[in-house]
Amino acid sequence: MTAAMPERAAVTTRVERLNTASAKRTVEPDVDLPGRLGDGKVLPDDLLHPTAGLDPGVLDGEQAVAFSRHALAAITRSGLQFEAILMAGFGLQMARADDYTDPRIVYLLHEVGEETRHSRLFSRLLDQLGPPVANPMDNPLVEAVGRRVVDQVIHRPPLLYTMVLAGEEIPDLMQKRAAEHPDTDPFVRDVNRYHRQEEARHLAFARMMLPEVWERASLADRTLVRFLAPTFIREMYENMIHAGVFGAVGLPALPTWRAARNHPGRVATRMDATRPVLDALLDAGALERGHVPRAWRALCGVDPDGVPCPRTPAG
Numbered sequence: 001m002t003a004a005m006p007e008r009a010a011v012t013t014r015v016e017r018l019n020t021a022s023a024k025r026t027v028e029p030d031v032d033l034p035g036r037l038g039d040g041k042v043l044p045d046d047l048l049h050p051t052a053g054l055d056p057g058v059l060d061g062e063q064a065v066a067f068s069r070h071a072l073a074a075i076t077r078s079g080l081q082f083e084a085i086l087m088a089g090f091g092l093q094m095a096r097a098d099d100y101t102d103p104r105i106v107y108l109l110h111e112v113g114e115e116t117r118h119s120r121l122f123s124r125l126l127d128q129l130g131p132p133v134a135n136p137m138d139n140p141l142v143e144a145v146g147r148r149v150v151d152q153v154i155h156r157p158p159l160l161y162t163m164v165l166a167g168e169e170i171p172d173l174m175q176k177r178a179a180e181h182p183d184t185d186p187f188v189r190d191v192n193r194y195h196r197q198e199e200a201r202h203l204a205f206a207r208m209m210l211p212e213v214w215e216r217a218s219l220a221d222r223t224l225v226r227f228l229a230p231t232f233i234r235e236m237y238e239n240m241i242h243a244g245v246f247g248a249v250g251l252p253a254l255p256t257w258r259a260a261r262n263h264p265g266r267v268a269t270r271m272d273a274t275r276p277v278l279d280a281l282l283d284a285g286a287l288e289r290g291h292v293p294r295a296w297r298a299l300c301g302v303d304p305d306g307v308p309c310p311r312t313p314a315g
Contacts, residue, residue, distance in 0.1 A: 011208050015103040018201050022110040025197075029121035033194060035187040037128045041068040044183035051174065051269045052241045053260020063249045070245045072188070073129040075171070076122050078240045082167045083115045083122075085150055089160040107205055114198045125191060133244040136253050149232055157213040158221040158286070159229060164206045165280055166233040168199050170240075170273040210284040217286075225286055230295035233277070237270050271301035275308065282306055 027033075045064055049056065052071055059067055090108045097105050126132070153163050175192035178184045184192075217225075238261055246260070247253030260266055278300045281287045287296065289305045296302070301309050 008212070011212065012103055014208055015107050015205065018205055019103055019107050019110060021201060022107070022114070022198075027117070027194060027198075029117055029124075029194065033121060033187075033190055035190055037125070037187050038185050040185075041065050041183075042072050042129075042185040042188050043068045043178060044181055047177055047181050047184070050263070050265020052245075053257075053263030053266040055263075058251070059249060067245065067249045069129055070133055070248045071241050073126060073132040074135075074242055074245050075174075075240050076126045076129065077132045078236075079171060080119055080122050080126070082236070083119050085153060086160075086164055086167065087112050087115055089154040089157075089164075092154055093157065104209070111202055111205065114202070118195055118198070121191060121194075125188075133248040135239070135242040135244045136247065137239075137243055152224060153232075156221050156224060158210070158217040159224050161206050161210045161213055162225050162229050162277065162281065162286075163232065163236075165203065165210075165277045166229075166236065166274060168203050168206070169276050170233075170237055170270075172196055172199055172203070173269065173273040207280050207283070210280055210286065214284050214286045222286070225281070226293050227295055230293075230299040233274060234270070234299055237273070267301075270299070271308070275300045275302065278302065278306055 041064060045056070045059075045068075048068055048071060049058075052067075054067075090112055094100075094105055094108055099105070153159050175196050179189050179192040179196065181189075214222075238257075241260075243253040243257035246256040278287070278292070278296055281296075282289060282292075287293070287306075292302060292304050292306050297304065300306075303309055
């Protein structure tokens with residue numbers, strides 16, 4: 001018996017527990033979350049503006065209301081796109097599976113089912129917010145690059161699970177803060193609480209699977225995770241609230257968005273949300289303490305050992 005076999009058996013047992021938990025709790029959002037958005041702000045200024053990269057007082061009352069709704073619409077659309085990518089990657093894994101009774105495959109079926117329910121709820125939320133504003137950076141070249149990145153994510157399990165962790169950890173932190181804030185729209189608060197309950201299991205599964213897929217990773221897989229994944233993650237984060245959202249409330253779209261990328265509040269949220277992703281990669285052996293690549297250090301605000309760097313007064 002190899003050393004990996006007992007570990008695989010332990011992971012199998014843990015995945016079986018996730019399957020049991022998923023089977024015991026099924027929330028149908030069209031029935032269990034029938035609420036609607038109010039007419040005003042959907043996210044409070046003191047929560048949204050630092051994350052978006054805006055200083056206090058930049059927007060007046062009407063602008064602030066509009067900005068909150070446009071920003072949430074952009075975030076929601078981004079979430080729908082990400083969950084579609086995730087389901088495509090998991091679907092490909094299931095299509096290539098040798099054993100459809102493996103608890104890992106069974107859990108993927110649970111997760112895809114849960115993600116479709118989330119997506120239906122997000123679609124309803126988006127319908128209430130109205131059509132998202134266009135991103136002025138969308139053009140054929142950007143779309144072609146995006147399709148290439150998505151293709152790599154879907155077809156490469158080590159990169160897929162890295163992006164799953166990032167795509168779950170970033171909104172999880174934002175949703176946690178929104179759910180706990182008393183001025184968040186009540187329906188948004190309910191949506192966030194519901195989503196976080198099931199995403200906790202999804203995060204646990206991705207952390208379990210990362211060491212197994214890393215063991216089988218090719219050189220190309222490892223290169224993508226170590227050196228390019230931080231760029232993919234940062235761009236995903238920066239475009240959750242894209243330039244068009246700023247332009248929709250009368251601010252210079254591209255200049256404001258570019259400046260917002262380096263706003264202390266936005267940088268701090270990015271670092272806080274991505275450090276758990278780095279920790280999972282370190283635990284899986286994908287990265288090594290003392291040799292954390294520069295791109296990961298910049299993304300997460302850590303030193304070569306993966307230890308958070310002290311923040312300056314500017315953030």
